[in-house]
Amino acid sequence: MVRARPLPVRSAVRLRRPVDIWHKPALSAVVALAIPDLTLWALGRLDLVLYTSAGAMCALYAHGLPYAARVRTLAWVVLGMVASLGVALTAASLITSTALLVVCASLVAAVHKVVCEATRIGPPGNIILTFIAASAFFVPQHPGQVPLHMALALGAGVLAWLVCMAPALIRPQGPERIVVARALEAAAGLLRTEAGTGGGQPAGVPHARHATAAAVNAAWNTLFLVPVRTPARAAARAGLERLLVRAESALGDTGHAIEASAGAEAEPRNTRIAEAGAEADRLGGWACELRSGRQLPEVALSAAQAEELAGVAAEEPGPRRPAPGHPRGVRAVLARLAPGSPLLPIGARVAAGCVLAGWASMAVGVGHPYWAVVTAASIYQANTTLSWQRALQRTLGNLLGLLLYSALLPLMHLGPLAMIALALACQLGTEAGITRNYWLGSVCVTPMALLLTEFGSPVPATTLIADRWIDTVVGVAVGLACCVLVTNRRAADRIEVALERVAAAEAVAFGLLVTGPATRADDARDIGWARDRLAGCLVELREAVEVAAGEWWQRALPEERIAHAEQRGHRALAGLVRRLSAPALAA
Known part of the structure; x- marks a missing residue:
């Protein structure tokens, strides 16, 4: 058809x-x-x-x-x-x-x-x-x-x-600071969107979640290109990674907590919404500091997040690394x-x-x-x-x-x-x-x-x-x-490939979610890599859908399968992020 x-x-x-x-x-x-x-x-x-x-x-x-x-x-x-x-x-x-x-x-x-x-x-x-x-x-x-x-x-x-x-010579960290600032701003927008709905799911929330996942994914891919040959550069990149992890936490902290309080009394629900708004303001303020070139702010992380960033799970301690198995470069x-x-x-x-x-x-x-x-x-x-x-x-x-x-x-x-x-x-x-x-x-x-x-x-x-x-x-x-x-009939085929990759990444993610909290450095590493793979697959799926949807003569897209895959994928992604973020972040 x-x-x-x-x-x-x-x-x-x-x-x-x-x-x-x-x-x-x-x-x-x-x-x-x-x-x-x-x-x-x-x-x-x-x-x-x-x-x-x-x-x-x-x-x-x-x-x-x-x-x-x-x-x-x-x-x-x-x-x-x-x-x-x-x-x-x-x-x-x-x-x-x-x-x-x-x-x-x-x-x-x-x-x-x-x-x-x-x-x-x-x-x-x-x-x-x-x-x-x-x-x-x-x-x-x-x-x-x-x-x-x-x-x-x-x-x-x-x-x-x-x-x-x-x-x-003037701002050696300028590009990476900007891309992290974009991720912080996207996360702040997601927090404000979900807080404004009081736990509902209007049309704007899925778009905001995808925009945040895409911005965070792009920021990580940029930071992976930053070398850490000197202690000063390693410290500078570590500071940006901590800010980016905090932005990434919005994918797990939002929605879940607000939805959990949706059926509660008005006062606790309003408290959670106020906390989400305060976090959004905090992320937005950090983004402004990054763009202005000021010193990086101190950011508190959970124990699992700190272990993942410190590279304790690897034989050689160092900065966060991309998930294995994904081709890079040439x-x-x-x-x-x-x-x-x-x-x-x-x-x-x-x-x-x-x-x-x-x-x-x-x-x-x-x-x-x-x-x-x-x-x-x-x-x-x-x-x-x-x-x-x-x-x-x-x-x-x-x-x-x-x-x-x-x-x-x-x-x-x-x-x-x-x-x-x-x-x-x-x-x-x-x-x-x-x-x-x-x-x-x-x-x-x-x-x-x-x-x-x-x-x-x-x-x-x-x-x-x-x-x-x-x-x-x-x-x-x-x-x-x-x-x-000259129609691009392969655009729809790309969706099928992307759906398969999302399904495989979801299976790994849900398998890790049923094992309990991350108690060791190795657990934090595995959960972090699963989160990276799933986020990248979700971004690729959305890109494939948008490309195929724009072909004027194309077979009908599997819209129900796409919607189901994205819902499950973002739910699993939020679970992985929450697992690394527990206990709740301090300001």
Whole structure:
């Protein structure tokens, strides 16, 4: 049985709250772009801006990672960008057929999409890599020029790496403090939601519990990336772990205590609700202290929690470790790319959609077919609904962006310095707006992309505006058509796999819950690992459901099984958390 799902409109253009760290990639990119741009201006070689921009735009990545992990991740991003640029420039120097260049650019775009999804690199994902590489495929090039242009990109990439690592000198624990603060804020929100219901279960409570479990799970995965090579670093990480354990305790302390008092007298029930509210205020206050950079507060934990964090159960005492049996690093990436992966249909969508969009752009006589390729690549998301929303957002944003570009034309005529200043301002505006909604960021992306074209080879403004608009319409139309035709039937299969993993994790959890309280360090370790596995499985199940639910033509989802699995899973998770939290936490 299959069913078609409606495609939303209003939610696609609704503005959200900006991401808390939007200014970090924004300022990093502005600095990384400004230095090479001004250097090229001083040398009179602004025609090389595309190549330095390739490396400088790497400064947008990895701002959510601890600095120890950011070192490696950014290096891979820079190498990936330079390699993609090298492939594009080599093809541009050897291939004369525009149609064949469109095919090459589309295949590279598909590789970018699949690899970025498999590595979970995070925003801005594949779009920056594809934008630069697709543009380079259509830049006139001689084979002898390729090494110099790649060297410029590599040099700018090294600069971007330095810019992104520079904050470590001031706030070396900044990224992990922020992610723990998010977990504390999510836990505080859960406490307030459940306290406000007086023990009931309205629609908002399951969502709040899932948001808290996801935030805590993300925070642990971040802390696992923080090395503890020195006593000072070990102490700093231990302090964050204690705060995160306290946030995690909200998954066990809330609901259970309030529900237990739901049938009691009003005064005890009101007391429990007041205690939950006080704990929420305490967690929120700690989150503010983390964000402000102040000294970590002292946090009281139960004996089992303290033993688990101290590593007493392990042969080598140390920080909390991830649960065994879960692939990490390169093995995890390869597992996500294995045959049968739901990412493969997405890659097929990108390749087919980009090829057809580029060829359609050529057919209507547009001089920049790579814009259609980039447009098609940018709209492909995890499912049809999200792709539709992205297509609508990009169309609206590009239209408004072309109006903004027209308004800025008089300023561009002031000279190269004015153009550089406008490009940097557009980059800042892009990062400020794109976390609120993609269309708002696209308003600034469009004039910035046209400015990069102006640096290389000036084109009449009317021609640029017309080509950009036609390519946007063509790319969106063809891209959506391919998205509808190439359905991701594996999305529902992913739910079945996720349900099996949740069931296995639940069985282990309930087995530990019937054995009694954690009296030894080994018990605390086993319960902690079971809690981590179950929380991760629940997060993966919810992600799989949301992806599959967004496919417009998909067989009916096992909604009852999903709801039952999530209810049992969160009940078991709460039990494990309570087992480690007993006796009740002190303030």
